[in-house]
Amino acid sequence: MPNQIINLFDLENLFNKKLPPDIAGYYNSGARDEITLKKNREVFHEYELLPKLLRDVSRIDTSTNLLNCLLKNPIILAPVAMQQMAHQDGEIASAKAAHIYGSPMTLSTSSNYSIEEVAHHNENLFFQLYFAKDRTITERMLKKTKKYGFKAIIFTVDAPQLGTRERDERNKFKMPDHLSLGNFKGTILEKFDNRDGSSMNMHNELLFDKSLTFEIIPWIKEVSELPVLVKGILRPDDALLCFKHGADGIIISNHGGRQLDTATPTLKQIEPIRKEVGKEKLLIVDGGIRRGTDILKCIALGANAVQIGRPILWGLNYGGEAGVGLVLDILLKEFIETMILTGCRNLSEITRDLVRKI
Numbered sequence: 001m002p003n004q005i006i007n008l009f010d011l012e013n014l015f016n017k018k019l020p021p022d023i024a025g026y027y028n029s030g031a032r033d034e035i036t037l038k039k040n041r042e043v044f045h046e047y048e049l050l051p052k053l054l055r056d057v058s059r060i061d062t063s064t065n066l067l068n069c070l071l072k073n074p075i076i077l078a079p080v081a082m083q084q085m086a087h088q089d090g091e092i093a094s095a096k097a098a099h100i101y102g103s104p105m106t107l108s109t110s111s112n113y114s115i116e117e118v119a120h121h122n123e124n125l126f127f128q129l130y131f132a133k134d135r136t137i138t139e140r141m142l143k144k145t146k147k148y149g150f151k152a153i154i155f156t157v158d159a160p161q162l163g164t165r166e167r168d169e170r171n172k173f174k175m176p177d178h179l180s181l182g183n184f185k186g187t188i189l190e191k192f193d194n195r196d197g198s199s200m201n202m203h204n205e206l207l208f209d210k211s212l213t214f215e216i217i218p219w220i221k222e223v224s225e226l227p228v229l230v231k232g233i234l235r236p237d238d239a240l241l242c243f244k245h246g247a248d249g250i251i252i253s254n255h256g257g258r259q260l261d262t263a264t265p266t267l268k269q270i271e272p273i274r275k276e277v278g279k280e281k282l283l284i285v286d287g288g289i290r291r292g293t294d295i296l297k298c299i300a301l302g303a304n305a306v307q308i309g310r311p312i313l314w315g316l317n318y319g320g321e322a323g324v325g326l327v328l329d330i331l332l333k334e335f336i337e338t339m340i341l342t343g344c345r346n347l348s349e350i351t352r353d354l355v356r357k358i
């Protein structure tokens with residue numbers, strides 16, 4: 001049957017057929033040879049499951065508590081820039097769909113819809129911060145987030161400059177002229193300058209402050225008055241430094257393979273980072289999560305929750321809010337099936353011994 005949607009890859013295939021190649025290229029691409037992009041996904045096949053049986057799995061509870069938010073499930077929408085290129089309702093549709101499924105939605109600094117436009121569409125909104133060189137812009141965004149009810153700041157640190165996505169260079173990718181970046185209305189950062197290669201480089205030169213160090217974390221906490229989670233950490237020592245400087249959690253991420261190519265796939269880093277920071281610290285992971293079994297493996301290795309990036313765009317393009325809902329529905333059903341088949345009734349029963357590295 002054509003266009004039958006059974007899993008997230010069916011949505012990915014449709015997305016690639018439907019969108020213009022420059023926009024699909026921007027959304028899909030990874031940095032340089034796209035090794036990390038591929039490995040993020042492949043690494044899941046290197047871990048096998050060892051199911052526990054006869055555990056009375058007649059009732060399954062996927063809920064979890066994170067940053068004092070009671071979540072119905074451990075799936076978070078990662079920050080993904082410029083969602084209106086996938087569907088006109090963009091970030092608003094994502095926020096609404098996530099709300100229905102009890103998932104938090106993270107709004108990117110580089111979103112099309114602004115903080116104020118997306119606020120109130122989801123009770124658990126996080127704001128992802130790219131720390132602009134012009135600190136007044138950063139400060140203004142941070143102050144708004146609390147005012148508009150956001151629950152946490154996701155401080156992305158793996159982008160002191162943009163990793164080169166060669167597909168974007170070849171396609172001379174630029175954001176369509178009718179769109180703008182909602183959080184930068186009235187500033188030089190609202191649109192991209194179209195003079196150079198993919199038009200993103202110059203923009204990001206202005207946006208990303210390369211001089212930042214761990215010392216900035218307390219400043220972000222103070223200005224935003226919100227918990228701060230540091231996104232883009234891959235090393236146990238960096239994870240420890242984040243917590244030493246007051247971070248409330250970290251997100252193990254390589255930006256979906258879009259920054260440093262040949263950086264290690266994220267799944268491999270969960271266990272070493274958990275060992276270094278101890279049991280209590282909040283660890284979230286993203287990169288290549290497409291199946292319910294992937295989620296269970298991440299949690300078994302020590303993550304508290306997971307994030308999805310590109311699947312949001314596949315869902316958005318397929319059907320706006322309903323499409324993102326479909327993505328969450330598919331993933332959740334797969335995750336519950338995996339919990340049942342591995343003998344886990346709740347997240348605390350998803351233990352390390354369920355997973356073996358081949």
Ligand SMILES: Cc1cc2nc3c(=O)[nH]c(=O)nc-3n(C[C@H](O)[C@H](O)[C@H](O)COP(=O)(O)O)c2cc1C
Binds near residue numbers: 040078081108308
């Ligand atoms: C098109 C696109 C745009 C992204 N924009 C941002 C962003 O604005 N800020 C950020 O911290 N991460 C951004 N990311 C990275 C995601 O938050 C996330 O780390 C990654 O997509 C997870 O991998 P996955 O796409 O394989 O699920 C973006 C990723 C994609 C694919």
